[in-house]
Amino acid sequence: MLLTGAEIIMECLLEQKVDTVFGYPGGAMLNIYDALYQYGGKLRHIETSHEQNAAHAADGYARATGKTGVCIATSGPGATNLVTGIATAYMDSIPMVAITGNVNLGLLGLDSFQEVDITGITMPVTKHNFIVKDVSQLADTLRKAFRIAQEGRKGPVLVDIPKDITAQKCEFTPLAQLPEPEPEHFPSDQSFERAMELIRKSERPFLYTGGGVIASEASEELAALAERLDAPVASSLMSQGAFDQSSPRYMGMLGMHGTKTAALGVKHCDLFIAVGTRFSDRVTCNADLFGTHFPIIQIDIDPAEFDKNVHVDVRLRGDAKQILSHLLEIAPQMDHADWMRDVESWNLNYPLMQRPAPDGVTPQEVLGTLGRLTDSEAILTTEVGQHQMWAAQFYTFRHPRQFLTSGGLGTMGFGLGAAMGAQLARPDKRVINIAGDGSFHMNCSELSTLSKYNIPVIELIFNNTVLGMVRQWQKLFYENRFSQTDLEKKTDYEMLARAFGVKALTIREQADIEPVLKEALATDGPVLINCLINKDINVLPMVPAGASVEDPILTM
Numbered sequence: 001m002l003l004t005g006a007e008i009i010m011e012c013l014l015e016q017k018v019d020t021v022f023g024y025p026g027g028a029m030l031n032i033y034d035a036l037y038q039y040g041g042k043l044r045h046i047e048t049s050h051e052q053n054a055a056h057a058a059d060g061y062a063r064a065t066g067k068t069g070v071c072i073a074t075s076g077p078g079a080t081n082l083v084t085g086i087a088t089a090y091m092d093s094i095p096m097v098a099i100t101g102n103v104n105l106g107l108l109g110l111d112s113f114q115e116v117d118i119t120g121i122t123m124p125v126t127k128h129n130f131i132v133k134d135v136s137q138l139a140d141t142l143r144k145a146f147r148i149a150q151e152g153r154k155g156p157v158l159v160d161i162p163k164d165i166t167a168q169k170c171e172f173t174p175l176a177q178l179p180e181p182e183p184e185h186f187p188s189d190q191s192f193e194r195a196m197e198l199i200r201k202s203e204r205p206f207l208y209t210g211g212g213v214i215a216s217e218a219s220e221e222l223a224a225l226a227e228r229l230d231a232p233v234a235s236s237l238m239s240q241g242a243f244d245q246s247s248p249r250y251m252g253m254l255g256m257h258g259t260k261t262a263a264l265g266v267k268h269c270d271l272f273i274a275v276g277t278r279f280s281d282r283v284t285c286n287a288d289l290f291g292t293h294f295p296i297i298q299i300d301i302d303p304a305e306f307d308k309n310v311h312v313d314v315r316l317r318g319d320a321k322q323i324l325s326h327l328l329e330i331a332p333q334m335d336h337a338d339w340m341r342d343v344e345s346w347n348l349n350y351p352l353m354q355r356p357a358p359d360g361v362t363p364q365e366v367l368g369t370l371g372r373l374t375d376s377e378a379i380l381t382t383e384v385g386q387h388q389m390w391a392a393q394f395y396t397f398r399h400p401r402q403f404l405t406s407g408g409l410g411t412m413g414f415g416l417g418a419a420m421g422a423q424l425a426r427p428d429k430r431v432i433n434i435a436g437d438g439s440f441h442m443n444c445s446e447l448s449t450l451s452k453y454n455i456p457v458i459e460l461i462f463n464n465t466v467l468g469m470v471r472q473w474q475k476l477f478y479e480n481r482f483s484q485t486d487l488e489k490k491t492d493y494e495m496l497a498r499a500f501g502v503k504a505l506t507i508r509e510q511a512d513i514e515p516v517l518k519e520a521l522a523t524d525g526p527v528l529i530n531c532l533i534n535k536d537i538n539v540l541p542m543v544p545a546g547a548s549v550e551d552p553i554l555t556m
């Protein structure tokens with residue numbers, strides 16, 4: 001059938017089972033938005049207040065479902081406003097397709113109005129990107145973009161489309177069905193034999209999970225392997241919920257703000273099995289001191305991650321789900337009762353604990369109550385800072401895709417857009433964005449989007465009037481010189497929320513916590529909760545810069 005380029009885009013999105021796109025219109029996108037109008041009954045478009053949040057919403061949609069998120073933006077500033085969101089998805093290996101408009105082919109390279117080389121700009125933060133200069137190549141390019149986003153190590157792909165390409169007509173042939181993905185690389189028998197030698201010899205194995213466990217849908221296999229090896233499990237920030245955190249095997253998060261139990265586990269283990277993780281500096285802390293007394297087995301789909309940050313002894317390259325399944329076939333049932341008793345003792349002796357605040361509430365009290373009221377079934381998104389770490393520490397995540405956060409790039413302003421995408425993707429779940437007042441001011445205009453579409457996200461702000469994480473470092477390492485971290489903004493949060501059409505509630509003291517959270521959870525629409533906390537509540541434990549991950553400080 002003969003279709004315009006814009007109509008081909010719509011048909012390709014439907015082929016890929018896309019039901020929601022996030023974006024913002026503009027001149028170079030007029031043909032695409034006209035096609036969206038015609039396809040309105042088949043494709044839902046959510047217009048955000050800023051293109052960056054369209055990218056974050058597509059990212060949140062992808063993290064909550066495993067599907068490829070889609071965002072669209074016009075040329076020039078519209079396209080560049082997507083870049084931070086694309087980079088966020090790239091750092092965390094999230095499948096996304098970003099579609100940008102551009103000026104007509106004849107105007108490219110002439111510094112035309114609202115023209116930028118968006119493929120050149122995004123080359124370092126995409127798996128691949130394309131500019132389509134022939135309408136006959138448009139459908140195949142879009143299909144390739146979706147395939148690349150999902151194959152291997154997942155990530156974002158950008159497709160830039162000049163305006164006249166969207167107006168030109170071309171014969172379009174629908175796909176009868178999507179092609180089967182190419183089989184992933186699978187390790188050799190010799191690699192598995194070397195891994196099993198280490199596993200059989202080990203008396204104190206340590207299982208460590210990264211975001212790749214969630215990306216490969218390998219949580220069930222991970223839990224089964226922990227039982228088979230009789231091993232404890234720790235997680236990265238990106239793999240919260242990949243392992244049921246109510247399990248006695250769970251040691252907590254490992255890294256700069258990880259638990260003392262996980263740190264002791266690293267200190268005393270004799271085998272470290274890492275699944276789907278890149279050994280970031282926030283996990284290893286001082287990489288030169290990491291893994292000096294135990295062998296490491298690393299399971300990862302990306303060969304570039306082997307030996308990149310730490311040396312590993314056995315490399316099992318491939319899809320985590322397939323590799324864990326094979327290990328379950330060949331590994332004997334192990335018994336490490338003494339080791340598990342050590343872990344149980346550490347969990348009892350070193351619980352995560354915040355001292356009650358004399359003049360208000362603690363994040364632990366709020367998040368603990370939230371976990372109880374939601375039966376640990378909610379989806380939490382976060383901004384970046386102290387509140388992000390508190391969410392990871394004090395909410396008990398029992399399933400994958402419950403905790404959506406910017407781990408690699410650390411993007412303040414990520415959470416509210418991600419929460420919108422997650423809530424639209426998972427209307428069966430309650431979605432709560434955990435924010436700090438600093439991050440909130442970066443995306444608060446999206447409250448208008450929540451209100452416009454009646455998206456029932458709860459925006460929970462831990463309001464301490466400071467940039468808490470940066471201030472914490474200033475307290476520890478800069479002799480309390482709080483340069484530009486005392487915000488002291490005069491924002492009336494409740495009035496602002498109501499101006500956007502969002503219900504507003506406040507938590508000032510302990511007696512407010514449960515009734516306010518219950519009211520918010522019972523509300524059929526968006527809610528903002530302004531939770532006042534003391535600015536001197538810190539994130540602990542903490543590993544100082546340059547120190548070993550085995551020796552976190554517990555008080556300050």
